[in-house]
Amino acid sequence: MNELDQRIVHALAEDARRSYADIGAEVGLSAPAVKRRVDRLRAEGAITGFTVRVDPAALGWETEGFIELFCRRNTSPDAIHRGLARYPEVASASTVTGEADAIVQVFASDMRHFERVLERIAGEPFVERTKSVLVLSPLLRRFSSGSPG
Known part of the structure; x- marks a missing residue:
């Protein structure tokens, strides 16, 4: 390009x-x-599609959090993807460096809903343990391709 x-x-x-x-x-x-x-x-394949950005709060998803996944031995990224893909609350998931195997961004309607999603994800057969944080205030979100120069 x-x-x-x-x-x-x-x-x-x-x-x-x-x-x-x-x-x-x-x-x-x-x-x-x-x-x-x-x-x-x-x-x-440089441009994969066109989409609309929607404020999650406009859809009733008021609570945002990140869940670190610590997976059982020999869990493949594909297995993690398959396990998380069925959760509509999961906005994104990525394998990461560091202690955790993956990090998952979750949107929920409220704290109780987030807790239920966390419990269900923690119960997945490939998950050994989780660690989660809640977002208080998003400070910066970029949806562009970055600087053109």
Whole structure:
């Protein structure tokens, strides 16, 4: 991906509803040239899709927390993924360095709901133990592709 492609991706990451003409005016290309580049980036897998960002609180998910998973021996990342994928409360999950094997971001309607989700995840056969923290105030959230330069 060259610098021009990165600038296009950054513009789309900021607002995927922007027109190709608007993006083209920003990066110095015609609308058809921007579309060709976006089509190529999608075909190459650099752009995997377009989505909408929704405030979890607007959907009634008022409580956010992170759960560190400490897994039983020889638990594969695929097994962790399969075990967590069925929880609608799980917003993201990643394997990590350090003592924990994975970290899971959870949104719940309230503290009791978070506790129930935590208990269910802790009861998964691959989980040895958990450690959790609750988010008091999100300080910074970025949804863009970062700086174009």
